[in-house]
Amino acid sequence: MSNAAVPFVSGIRNLVSVYDAFIVDLWGVIYEEQHLCYGVFNALSQLYDEGKPVIFLSNSPLRSSDVAKNLERMGVKPRLYKGVLTAGEIIYHELKAGIDPFFSNLGRKCFHLGPECFWQPYAQLGYVCVPNIDEADFIFVTGTFGTQDSLDKYEPFFKVCLSRRLPMICACPDPFILQNGALHIAAGALAAQYQKIGGNVFWRGKPDPSVYEYCLEGLDVSDRRRVAVIGDSLATDIKGANHANLDALFVAGGVHAKELGVNRGQQPDMDRLLLLLKQNGCFVRGVLPAFIW
Known part of the structure; x- marks a missing residue:
């Protein structure tokens, strides 16, 4: 077309x-x-x-x-x-059902990357948020650490995750978000970068x-x-x-x-x-x- x-x-x-x-x-x-x-x-x-x-x-x-x-x-x-x-909503039901092969050996300990309020809807599913990536079974990304972030800032973090072969769930595939007239990287950009370097990422949206x-x-x-x-x-x-x-x-x-x-x-x-x-x-x-x- x-x-x-x-x-x-x-x-x-x-x-x-x-x-x-x-x-x-x-x-x-x-x-x-x-x-x-x-x-x-x-x-x-x-x-x-x-x-x-x-x-x-x-x-x-x-x-x-x-x-x-x-x-x-x-x-x-x-x-x-x-x-x-x-x-x-889709990710919530995927996590709850656990039918997709991605979830078969996921584990229960999650390192959440994003604002705390975005994790709250998933807390009732029995997954535990851990403060240290070394304790995590998987990464759950809903956003960034701050609006002024760049992908370079996450490179050391992603290398650690990749060395441990941690899978990632992305609950917000948007690569960018518009705030106050300015573009900022969003969860989708982080997930895409992790996937680019060899990380296993589950997307919906x-x-x-x-x-x-x-x-x-x-x-x-x-x-x-x-x-x-x-x-x-x-x-x-x-x-x-x-x-x-x-x-x-x-x-x-x-x-x-x-x-x-x-x-x-x-x-x-x-x-x-x-x-x-x-x-x-x-x-x-x-x-x-x-x-x-």
Whole structure:
């Protein structure tokens, strides 16, 4: 497929005649930090009135119910969407079931890499967080030690993990996160680096096409060609939609805003956009300035 001519779409209202349902990213599209992005509430309300269901698909390490509570605190009531699916929710059930061969000899002692609050949903599963990597059976990564981190900082840590052949579970595949207008490395970048040097990593979440199949089941739409994915990350949202053979709409003013030279609500230069899409090996059906009606 080619991106030779990518339509600029001024708002979601232009999509409702083409699509019956939407799979929508959260961070960078619906909210940033703990604030809804401009126009989001109106767009969701209009979609609800039009009878167009929305499922939020997030790479958050939190469970889906916790993310739903966060949405409600920001003013997004459950009636406005069909459901929430997070990478953390999938990982939680994988850990609980223990069916995948990855978990057969995992052990019970975990070294958690990331903010403490992200481990809390998994604590009830009987795994024990240990403070020292020498005691650990596996690594559980949900984030970084700090927003100013670089991959180089983790090289000695990863070498120790690799020497002990510790497997890693990544509950947040996002390579980068946008905070206060700046990009910072996230759990996905750490997991990718560990895998690159030979580490064994278990992933769930975007861009894995299987997570989109879960969403399609929840939407109960008979024709997948009538379902659109909306996201701001080419590496996760858009690439995942491409792998799942679903139409993708790209929000330009999110995680790639700086590369495109735009602010939220602005459309990018076409040549600049096409180059970025080519560099990332992605195809999109259209470009939105933001999640606005």
